[in-house]
Amino acid sequence: MEIVQRILVVEDEPSIAELISINLSHAGYQVEKALQTEVALNIMQESLPSLLILDWMLPGKSGVQFARELRANERFRSLPILMLTAKSDEADKVLGLDSGADDYVTKPFSPKELVARVRAILRRQLPLEETGSVPLSVGPLRLDPLSHRVTIVIPDCDSATVSLGPTEYRLLQFLMSNPERVHSRASLLDKVWGNEVYIEERTIDVHIKRLRAALAPTDSDRFIETVRGSGYRITKIPTQT
Structure with a gap:
């Protein structure tokens, strides 16, 4: 039986969260949504998702700060993170990646591009074909x-x-x-x-x-x-x- 990969979307704009959810669901993923980091953390503590899509600008705690906290936590350190934000300057991209994100998508975004990036990030977790299972x-x-x-x-x-x-x-x-x-x-x-x-x-x-x-x-x-x-x-x- 094929395992459906689960994605958690942390986005405080309901319309954007719904757009992401619909497109990822159509691509075959199971999607959960959270409006803020506290809710997201509670969800992740119960069950770790396959990938986290994280908005930069969130109420209470920014996505950058949340990503840093996750990378400092042993349980969440290996969780793939895709940062989603309206900040498009190179310095902002570097800051997002430095905070622990594996990739960075700027708003407004193409839903097809977002799905492609999600697939790419999840594909990176698979072993490289060149090495297989050889230590x-x-x-x-x-x-x-x-x-x-x-x-x-x-x-x-x-x-x-x-x-x-x-x-x-x-x-x-x-x-x-x-x-x-x-x-x-x-x-x-x-x-x-x-x-x-x-x-x-x-x-x-x-x-x-x-x-x-x-x-x-x-x-x-x-x-x-x-x-x-x-x-x-x-x-x-x-x-x-």
């Missing part, structure tokens, strides 16, 4: 696709588990499956996001930053290197000491 290892990093777990293994130290959002996990999985190779932003968009015409290359930098931040407590962020003018790579022997 990956680069330096101290260990990634197990079956358990969806990333650990840091350092001799004479206890191993540490790294908690990643779905996009950062998929990005790390691709880099680890192709070590020592430099990947351009365009290549990463194609391989990790999957020919997503809506995603901007600037998004890559934000997710690399978030991935490095998650690895930094164990000093493992240095294994992900920036190759100026070319892109990014993961290396077994970092030049940074």
Whole structure:
């Protein structure tokens, strides 16, 4: 029996929430709606959705603040978040992504584009075809696709588990499956996001930053290197000491 993916829409404008709900329902998703973050949190505590569509401007608590709180919570850290807002400046997009969003859609939006982005985000949670179920290892990093777990293994130290959002996990999985190779932003968009015409290359930098931040407590962020003018790579022997 096919499992229907459940999406929670946090939007304080009922007409917009209904528009989103109708289009996602027609696309085969189960949709719940909340007008504010407190209601959304109660819903998520009872049952975790497959994806959260989150408006930026909400009464009481902004979507940006709520996203940050979710990313700081172990239970909700891996929940995919799509930020929805009228703010369209690049600085606002970066702020939205930095807060923990996996993608960013500006109002007014195309319902077809919104559904396409939802599908893309949910697709990113699936294991990469190139690696299948084979465990990956680069330096101290260990990634197990079956358990969806990333650990840091350092001799004479206890191993540490790294908690990643779905996009950062998929990005790390691709880099680890192709070590020592430099990947351009365009290549990463194609391989990790999957020919997503809506995603901007600037998004890559934000997710690399978030991935490095998650690895930094164990000093493992240095294994992900920036190759100026070319892109990014993961290396077994970092030049940074």
